[in-house]
Amino acid sequence: MNSSKVSLTAISHVLLISLLAVLVTLVFERTVGIEWDFHPDSVTYATLSDEVSDNIFNQGFPSAINNSYYLLCSALDQSISLIIAMNMLIFILTNLLILKLHVKFTGDIQLQKYSLLLLLLLNPYRMHLATTMLKDTLIIFLALLALSSFKNLLMTIIFMPFIRLMGILYYAVLLPRKFFLFGIFCAIPLGLIYSESLIGLILDFNSNLMQFRDFDSVPSFQDFGLLGVALRSIVWPLLALTGVFPIFGLSAPFLAIAVGIIMFNIYTFALVGHSIFTWRIFLSMALFAILVTGYGSFIRYIYPFLVMAPFIVILGYPHHQKNRV
16 A cells, blocks of 8 residues: 555646546537526526625625525626636536545555546536536535545535535534434434424425426326325435436436446445445435435435545545555
């Protein structure tokens, strides 16, 4: 095992690969007609960020929670080009972070393991997100940054709710087993005590229509009420962790996402002989499946789990037990 220090050569390679990858993705998507406004949220950031930012300043600090990405977009003058450039830069920084975590496990950059690293660096869905105005690229970076050190974990736990309030749940998978189980055991009696209110809330979420794209054909089981919610909480995380959801309808967007998930699994299996499945990740994803009724939206919300998963598996989080190869 060689030193786990990242070499300047490896850093320069990842910088170049990441820059070329995201530029090629941008050119390709615009060529085939995927414009900057492909996602409705992008239009919101390009047109309403100044207004939302003014409201945040007028209403005070608490209103910044879950809305601070608007502040970033407003600071960049709601510029489509600048906001996309920011996300492309964050994508590159995320890949450097992936390099650091990869070397933390492998200890060096041998050719075989370097090739495996490309499975994470050239993730199709992350490359797509980097060419949009969406906040997901920043959220993925913050989620992954928490794996690099305890100090960064504390920092991102504080900062994440300002970008996505429910993003705090991404860190649940890093809890020691006893604390994770303690949280579940506390939730069960609370759920029983407030069962009537909880069931009403779940059914309210279940009534929302969130299948915004024609290619989103993964069944949501909404018509089955609570049974449908239970089915969704089991089936959807399994589909996401295996990447087999395109069986419900082949489409280029879902196929690209599935390919990336398969790449995650190949990476972890090649290094430790294990898939990206862990019970913590599965149960955390299940919570999002209860609250979301469109698979496209579900994938966006749980994708940080999928990006974190290879390192949670190979680095032995939350116990920080390194496996040696």
